[in-house]
Amino acid sequence: MKFTEPQSQEQLxxxxxxLRAGEPFDDSETLTKSSSGSPLASLRExxxxxxxxxxxxxxxxxxxxxxxxxxxVLGFFILLLIGILAFSIRLFSVIKYESVIHExxxxxxxxxxxxxxxxxxxxxxxxxxxxxxxxxGRVIGGTVYPGLTLTAGSIWWLLNxxxxxxxxxxxxxxxxxxxxxNAAWATYLxxxxxxxxxxxxxxxxxxxxxxxxxxRSVAGSYDNEAVAIFAxxxxxxxxxxxxxxxxxxxATLNALSYFYMVCSWGGYTFIIxxxxxxxxxxxxxxRYSSRLYIAYAPLVVLGTLLASxxxxxxxxxxxxxxxxxSFLVFIIIHVVALVYYIKGILSPKMFKMAMTLVVTIGIAVxxxxxxxxxxLVASSPTKGWSGRSLSLLDPTYASKYIxxxxxxxxxxxxxxxxxxxxxxxxxxxxxAGIVACFLPLSDASSFxxxxxxxxxxxxxxxxxxxxxxxPAACIMSGIGLSExxxxxxxxxxxxxxxxxxxxPSSAGDTNVIEDKAVKIDNKIxxxxxxxxxxxxxxxxNRKKEKEIGETVPNKPPSTKRxxxxxxxxxxxxxxxxxxxxxxxxxxxxxxxxxxxxxPSIVLTSHSNxxxxxxxxxxxxxxxxxxxxxxxxxxxxxxxxGYQTTxxxxxxxxxxxxxxxxxxxxxVGTAMSSPEKPAWDIFNSLDVKYVLVVFGxxxxxxxxxxxxxxxxxxxxxxxxxxxxxxxxxxxxxxxxDAQATPTMLNCLMYKLSYYRFVETDGKGFDRVRxxxxxxxxxxxxxxxxxxxxxxxxxxxxxxxxxxxxxxxxLKKSKSSSKTSSKNDGNSRKNPWQ
Amino acid sequence: MAKSHTNDAQALIRSLxxxxxxxxxxxxxxxxxxxxAIATAVMQVVYMGIVGSFPFNSFLSxxxxxxxxxxxxxxxxxxxxxxxxEFKDLPPERAFxxxxxxxxxxxxxxxxxxx
Numbered sequence: 001m002k003f004t005e006p007q008s009q010e011q012l013x014x015x016x017x018x019l020r021a022g023e024p025f026d027d028s029e030t031l032t033k034s035s036s037g038s039p040l041a042s043l044r045e046x047x048x049x050x051x052x053x054x055x056x057x058x059x060x061x062x063x064x065x066x067x068x069x070x071x072x073v074l075g076f077f078i079l080l081l082i083g084i085l086a087f088s089i090r091l092f093s094v095i096k097y098e099s100v101i102h103e104x105x106x107x108x109x110x111x112x113x114x115x116x117x118x119x120x121x122x123x124x125x126x127x128x129x130x131x132x133x134x135x136x137g138r139v140i141g142g143t144v145y146p147g148l149t150l151t152a153g154s155i156w157w158l159l160n161x162x163x164x165x166x167x168x169x170x171x172x173x174x175x176x177x178x179x180x181x182n183a184a185w186a187t188y189l190x191x192x193x194x195x196x197x198x199x200x201x202x203x204x205x206x207x208x209x210x211x212x213x214x215x216r217s218v219a220g221s222y223d224n225e226a227v228a229i230f231a232x233x234x235x236x237x238x239x240x241x242x243x244x245x246x247x248x249x250x251a252t253l254n255a256l257s258y259f260y261m262v263c264s265w266g267g268y269t270f271i272i273x274x275x276x277x278x279x280x281x282x283x284x285x286x287r288y289s290s291r292l293y294i295a296y297a298p299l300v301v302l303g304t305l306l307a308s309x310x311x312x313x314x315x316x317x318x319x320x321x322x323x324x325x326s327f328l329v330f331i332i333i334h335v336v337a338l339v340y341y342i343k344g345i346l347s348p349k350m351f352k353m354a355m356t357l358v359v360t361i362g363i364a365v366x367x368x369x370x371x372x373x374x375x376l377v378a379s380s381p382t383k384g385w386s387g388r389s390l391s392l393l394d395p396t397y398a399s400k401y402i403x404x405x406x407x408x409x410x411x412x413x414x415x416x417x418x419x420x421x422x423x424x425x426x427x428x429x430x431x432a433g434i435v436a437c438f439l440p441l442s443d444a445s446s447f448x449x450x451x452x453x454x455x456x457x458x459x460x461x462x463x464x465x466x467x468x469x470x471p472a473a474c475i476m477s478g479i480g481l482s483e484x485x486x487x488x489x490x491x492x493x494x495x496x497x498x499x500x501x502x503x504p505s506s507a508g509d510t511n512v513i514e515d516k517a518v519k520i521d522n523k524i525x526x527x528x529x530x531x532x533x534x535x536x537x538x539x540x541n542r543k544k545e546k547e548i549g550e551t552v553p554n555k556p557p558s559t560k561r562x563x564x565x566x567x568x569x570x571x572x573x574x575x576x577x578x579x580x581x582x583x584x585x586x587x588x589x590x591x592x593x594x595x596x597x598x599p600s601i602v603l604t605s606h607s608n609x610x611x612x613x614x615x616x617x618x619x620x621x622x623x624x625x626x627x628x629x630x631x632x633x634x635x636x637x638x639x640x641g642y643q644t645t646x647x648x649x650x651x652x653x654x655x656x657x658x659x660x661x662x663x664x665x666x667v668g669t670a671m672s673s674p675e676k677p678a679w680d681i682f683n684s685l686d687v688k689y690v691l692v693v694f695g696x697x698x699x700x701x702x703x704x705x706x707x708x709x710x711x712x713x714x715x716x717x718x719x720x721x722x723x724x725x726x727x728x729x730x731x732x733x734x735x736d737a738q739a740t741p742t743m744l745n746c747l748m749y750k751l752s753y754y755r756f757v758e759t760d761g762k763g764f765d766r767v768r769x770x771x772x773x774x775x776x777x778x779x780x781x782x783x784x785x786x787x788x789x790x791x792x793x794x795x796x797x798x799x800x801x802x803x804x805x806x807x808x809l810k811k812s813k814s815s816s817k818t819s820s821k822n823d824g825n826s827r828k829n830p831w832q
Numbered sequence: 833m834a835k836s837h838t839n840d841a842q843a844l845i846r847s848l849x850x851x852x853x854x855x856x857x858x859x860x861x862x863x864x865x866x867x868x869a870i871a872t873a874v875m876q877v878v879y880m881g882i883v884g885s886f887p888f889n890s891f892l893s894x895x896x897x898x899x900x901x902x903x904x905x906x907x908x909x910x911x912x913x914x915x916x917x918e919f920k921d922l923p924p925e926r927a928f929x930x931x932x933x934x935x936x937x938x939x940x941x942x943x944x945x946x947x
Binding site: 248305347350357 | 840841843844847848851852854855888889892893896899900903904906907908910911915916918919922927930931933934937938941942944945
């Protein structure tokens with residue numbers, strides 16, 4: 001059968017049906033691209049691809065719409081199930097423990113939400129909080145990202161007005177799972193814009209379960225990322241949609257979604273730098289189009305304005321270096337647009353003349369402007385960048401200059417195993433997706449490639465930014481998986497009829513192959529896993545119309561062949577891909593259940609006599625709440641500040657916001673000093689109670705002694721009389737008999753180990769695994785008021801100064817010493 | 833050398849003028865609006881240079897509103913231009929409606945930010 005270029009639809013249909021019938025044809029004849037230019041996207045106009053009885057095009061159109069409708073309904077139900085899956089996989093902590101808010105930061109957000117729901121939005125915007133960072137206070141209205149609290153507050157308000165009386169805590173706990181379902185749907189929309197429905201459903205299913213996202217959005221983790229990731233993906237989706245359609249309506253929506261992202265998280269600078277980077281990439285690779293202008297220019301203007309509206313950002317939106325990239329590319333895209341416009345209206349000769357003129361003048365002007373700009377930027381010490389952004393660009397910056405940023409465990413670089421823990425199977429599906437994005441390369445797929453490249457870099461700098469990598473990895477893997485399924489199922493589909501219609505004389509192995517193929521089909525149809533849901537739409541897709549071209553160019557770029565693999569290989573490959581997906585699901589469920597569901601305010605351990613629950617934190621905060629005055633100040637290390645203000649409702653000195661390094665250094669110095677100087681420091685801050693977390697009795701490793709090195713470093717960074725080598729023996733912090741005397745006398749040691757020897761007679765610290773150095777000592781300036789059940793939280797009260805000062809003050813050297821067990825400090829000490 | 837340059841420049845300007853005269857009237861109106869908006873923005877910047885930028889949010893909102901409407905008008909011009917192949921399916925009424933909507937959002941934000 002000789003094949004010529006199909007001149008009409010009927011010819012092509014005849015060709016396809018002959019192919020089905022298995023007629024041999026010359027290998028050199030290939031299915032060429034249709035004349036309209038887009039590879040196989042116009043296949044939707046050839047409904048004869050629908051098997052097998054559709055010989056008549058008019059009949060096939062009807063069946064086509066029916067299948068399309070069926071596919072649409074199926075897709076809708078799949079999306080619904082994905083949303084339910086995303087919601088329910090995050091509920092492990094509620095089931096295993098209780099509906100409680102986790103960690104530290106969510107308690108602050110919870111307290112702010114409580115204030116919002118109780119006092120209304122105007123008081124919230126103007127709120128000055130005097131119960132934290134005593135005596136400085138904190139302007140909450142101007143320093144908090146309001147997106148999360150406003151979202152949860154409006155959900156609570158809406159439900160209460162509908163007479164569903166959920167408490168604020170319940171709404172806060174369940175905000176994150178709801179928004180992760182939304183994020184999965186947003187991923188579907190985004191990937192659909194890039195590659196098609198099949199890829200979209202796959203990516204949505206992957207995102208619903210990816211452990212990296214689960215870790216920050218589990219039920220109870222009421223933190224900014226819970227809504228910010230949804231806002232991020234949705235903003236990207238609207239940008240790609242505007243880029244694909246060129247509609248100003250979507251550009252407006254894009255700006256509004258960007259506004260929501262700015263409200264929610266400090267990571268919005270990622271968007272406002274990634275999108276200009278992508279625009280620049282498009283211009284440089286010659287893909288400039290007017291849709292690009294419509295997608296970018298209104299976003300910059302409207303986005304900058306909307307970002308300045310948020311009080312936290314304010315004028316930083318126009319003055320910090322993080323936003324300069326967007327302005328620069330704004331200017332560049334106008335120049336490029338002008339050049340294209342003039343090129344369009346001038347003749348080529350005139351245009352060349354214009355270019356030479358402009359280039360000579362323009363270069364001079366440009367140099368002048370750039371020189372001014374560089375002078376302006378270089379005059380500021382950090383060149384206009386904030387500390388956090390600098391530590392992202394230069395990973396070693398924080399450890400050299402800002403120890404507070406370096407001390408947060410989330411800011412450490414991730415290890416290799418954490419990649420496999422957090423994105424698992426996606427780690428090696430991403431390269432396949434990247435390759436699939438290049439075939440063919442469109443504006444949208446170049447954007448996704450840029451997104452994954454930058455997010456991989458940033459995830460390598462800080463472990464908490466693995467969260468930004470997760471959606472990119474899911475999108476890429478979804479694209480890769482979907483393309484793979486396309487190729488395999490297409491191979492099976494095209495070769496199966498030939499196989500089934502083959503004459504029975506060659507039944508020997510063809511039957512086996514046929515059986516295997518049928519078995520595979522059965523297995524596919526009976527398999528109950530999630531992968532069925534994502535495999536079926538791709539099968540349905542190939543049955544109705546494909547949305548994006550699927551031709552894979554073979555060797556010569558001039559002709560394009562439909563890639564068809566051998567039948568057995570593709571059947572086995574589909575089976576293996578399904579097993580891969582099953583491994584992924586098992587890992588995700590395990591990670592969600594075991595690794596990421598711990599509320600960290602309640603600890604459990606299994607022993608042979610059952611489950612032990614360590615509820616010491618809440619015990620201590622409840623004691624504080626009920627046994628102290630409302631205005632009493634509590635000093636502790638900054639980790640526990642948010643929890644103390646939220647649960648114990650007492651004023652604290654420093655908390656997790658860590659905005660004032662000197663104040664934290666003051667507390668750190670106090671903890672590292674001997675008792676008397678520490679008492680002086682705390683007394684000057686009006687502190688009444690000191691709270692210390694101690695894990696030595698039960699083996700809780702995140703206690704204050706393990707954090708002590710940061711107290712010394714941060715304190716020593718501001719107050720030079722705290723020298724780190726004073727506390728080190730052989731370069732290590734020790735608390736046993738080999739410890740330095742400075743260490744054995746410092747406040748943190750004494751408050752942690754006071755009376756510790758009474759527990760087991762030897763003072764064996766289970767975390768450091770040694771016996772402590774100084775076992776019997778008395779406290780002179782502090783008294784112990786409360787120790788929790790497992791000795792995890794210990795609360796001490798500052799002793800008031802004595803009323804009478806014994807003996808003479810001035811002539812101290814000759815007087816008799818008092819019989820205190822403490823060293824030094826005899827005569828001059830009025831508190832003895 | 834300079835004479836040929838000036839001759840070139842004059843020829844260039846003449847050809848630009850003749851090419852531009854061929855554009856339809858509605859596009860010329862939009863271009864006029866863009867020029868007006870940019871001129872207003874430049875005037876505001878000059879005023880800021882003279883008087884100082886004290887209520888910075890007012891200055892920002894003023895300048896950005898001018899720049900914003902200019903950008904949106906350029907987008908409208910792109911969508912309405914009959915020579916643009918990509919937008920031949922878009923009815924000009926829809927383009928104008930989008931333009932109005934985007935301007936509404938822009939000016940709402942401006943009014944909020946103006947202080």
